Amino acid sequence: MRFSYQRQKIREIVHNTNSHPTADWVYLEVKKSIPNISLGTVYRNLKQLEEFGDVKTIYDGNIARYDWNTDPHNHLKCKNCGDLIDIVISDKAMYPKIKKDFKFSVDRVEMLIIGTCKKHA
Amino acid sequence: MRFSYQRQKIREIVHNTNSHPTADWVYLEVKKSIPNISLGTVYRNLKQLEEFGDVKTIYDGNIARYDWNTDPHNHLKCKNCGDLIDIVISDKAMYPKIKKDFKFSVDRVEMLIIGTCKKHA
DNA sequence: AACAATAATAGGAATGATTACTATTTATAG
DNA sequence: CTATAAATAGTAATCATTCCTATTATTGTT
Numbered sequence: 051m052r053f054s055y056q057r058q059k060i061r062e063i064v065h066n067t068n069s070h071p072t073a074d075w076v077y078l079e080v081k082k083s084i085p086n087i088s089l090g091t092v093y094r095n096l097k098q099l100e101e102f103g104d105v106k107t108i109y110d111g112n113i114a115r116y117d118w119n120t121d122p123h124n125h126l127k128c129k130n131c132g133d134l135i136d137i138v139i140s141d142k143a144m145y146p147k148i149k150k151d152f153k154f155s156v157d158r159v160e161m162l163i164i165g166t167c168k169k170h171a
Numbered sequence: 172m173r174f175s176y177q178r179q180k181i182r183e184i185v186h187n188t189n190s191h192p193t194a195d196w197v198y199l200e201v202k203k204s205i206p207n208i209s210l211g212t213v214y215r216n217l218k219q220l221e222e223f224g225d226v227k228t229i230y231d232g233n234i235a236r237y238d239w240n241t242d243p244h245n246h247l248k249c250k251n252c253g254d255l256i257d258i259v260i261s262d263k264a265m266y267p268k269i270k271k272d273f274k275f276s277v278d279r280v281e282m283l284i285i286g287t288c289k290k291h292a
Numbered sequence: 293a294a295c296a297a298t299a300a301t302a303g304g305a306a307t308g309a310t311t312a313c314t315a316t317t318t319a320t321a322g
Numbered sequence: 323c324t325a326t327a328a329a330t331a332g333t334a335a336t337c338a339t340t341c342c343t344a345t346t347a348t349t350g351t352t
Contacts, residue, residue: 056300094300
């Protein structure tokens with residue numbers, strides 16, 4: 051993978067926001083410094099960055115969001131404001147039981163915890 | 172909500188399959204008995220059935236699937252064949268800690284457990 | 293510095309899932 | 323039987339994402 055200014059900017063933007071942005075949001079953001087960048091470039095680079103292990107894709111309902119935090123973690127989703135909050139939950143404890151009951155080897159657990167955040171208590 | 176033959180058939184189909192079908196699969200299936208049904212009718216009715224509490228929508232990556240099983244449960248997803256297997260996991264134990272650490276009230280937990288099923292061990 | 297090879301881009305067209313629109317049909321209360 | 327409004331079929335529109343292609347830019351080699 052060789053250098054590109056576009057990819058560098060895209061990476062920078064994802065790594066400098068905690069709001070789990072969509073591809074479209076990243077596109078609008080990167081447009082500020084590279085006005086004629088194309089949406090396809092954003093998608094292509096986000097995919098490449100994911101393959102490179104530099105960002106992680108998370109699915110929020112049926113829309114993809116991107117996360118700079120590639121450590122295993124999950125999300126709290128507020129049903130009022132839609133905000134996603136990072137949370138680390140060790141789910142390893144359930145692996146043996148799933149193996150035993152279903153003969154299913156777990157790779158990872160994607161968890162979305164839906165509820166109400168403190169701003170809307 | 173008044174009676175419609177189409178909705179009755181759609182409900183019947185979802186309730187008689189364990190394979191967590193997509194809207195398109197339901198459409199192809201219901202076409203067998205109602206050849207000129209439209210895809211829009213399928214989507215509209217699946218949504219109504221969900222509001223009525225008769226089916227549940229689950230998101231598998233970025234595609235919606237429908238589940239007759241409306242009891243709280245989660246899914247194992249095989250990364251080889253894509254099959255979804257129902258599993259009941261009591262996640263209530265983590266609610267108090269999330270409340271304490273994040274002041275976040277949990278409604279429900281959507282969990283997708285990715286790995287390898289027994290057919291591909 | 294110039295050159296060649298080819299990865300990456302911009303811009304736009306294409307795709308796939310889903311929703312919206314509208315004239316017509318159908319269920320049902322009176 | 324009739325009026326009213328809900329539901330439908332068929333189609334157009336939308337939204338997120340991917341694909342295509344001629345052009346541009348990076349990088350290893352002279």
